[in-house]
Amino acid sequence: MTNQTIKVTWHGHSCFQIDNGTWSLVLDPYKPEMIGYPPLMVKAHAMLASHDHEDHHYRDSVNFLPAPENPLRFVDLDAPWPDTDDAYFYVKTLQTYHDDAKGKKRGLNQIHIIHTTGFTMAHLGDLGHLLSQEQADAIGLVDLLLLPVGGYYTIDAKEAVLTAKLLQPRNVAPMHYQIGFGRMPITTAAPFLEKITEAYQVKFLSGPDLHLKAEDQGNCFVFQYKKS
Numbered sequence: 001m002t003n004q005t006i007k008v009t010w011h012g013h014s015c016f017q018i019d020n021g022t023w024s025l026v027l028d029p030y031k032p033e034m035i036g037y038p039p040l041m042v043k044a045h046a047m048l049a050s051h052d053h054e055d056h057h058y059r060d061s062v063n064f065l066p067a068p069e070n071p072l073r074f075v076d077l078d079a080p081w082p083d084t085d086d087a088y089f090y091v092k093t094l095q096t097y098h099d100d101a102k103g104k105k106r107g108l109n110q111i112h113i114i115h116t117t118g119f120t121m122a123h124l125g126d127l128g129h130l131l132s133q134e135q136a137d138a139i140g141l142v143d144l145l146l147l148p149v150g151g152y153y154t155i156d157a158k159e160a161v162l163t164a165k166l167l168q169p170r171n172v173a174p175m176h177y178q179i180g181f182g183r184m185p186i187t188t189a190a191p192f193l194e195k196i197t198e199a200y201q202v203k204f205l206s207g208p209d210l211h212l213k214a215e216d217q218g219n220c221f222v223f224q225y226k227k228s
Contacts, residue, residue: 004214007209209223
């Protein structure tokens with residue numbers, strides 16, 4: 001891993017932005033009025049979505065920046081990461097389910113594992129079930145795990161903690177929980193934060209941005225939402 005930092009920004013719900021200093025990637029942008037959030041407009045060079053529901057896949061909330069080439073490079077799930085340490089976003093995808101009935105309730109969910117400038121992150125999307133050991137092995141060790149914790153549509157606080165213990169990421173951050181907007185029947189992050197303290201130190205950030213460093217380990221970062 002390099003000695004530099006990478007910027008991760010939370011735009012609410014499950015929408016994160018990764019800026020590696022050259023390119024910007026947004027994950028799971030949402031339709032604000034669908035879930036009761038204020039207007040969302042994110043500037044990014046590329047986008048990934050875990051599934052096609054509009055609270056996770058809404059291109060109209062993204063102002064795509066001009067780019068001379070596609071910053072995304074897709075890698076086979078069982079392949080090693082490239083040796084090069086350039087500014088592309090190398091992406092592996094793992095198919096999972098949006099529910100605990102193998103997709104019969106809400107369909108499929110894609111986990112994205114992203115490697116860029118020496119950092120590896122995993123965005124679990126709307127994961128609705130516990131991962132198998134085989135799936136955990138496919139994800140591998142990550143520097144930052146972004147996982148849903150609010151329950152109802154996804155895994156809940158208890159299952160999120162079990163997922164973190166299975167994957168053993170260097171750092172974790174909760175997403176997809178209630179922060180006071182809309183009426184989605186999901187919980188706040190509090191139940192998850194209470195349970196995760198057994199394995200990670202909870203650190204409340206002062207805003208929506210995290211400058212992740214190579215030496216960061218053992219943290220549960222709690223982002224603070226800010227209107228875009």
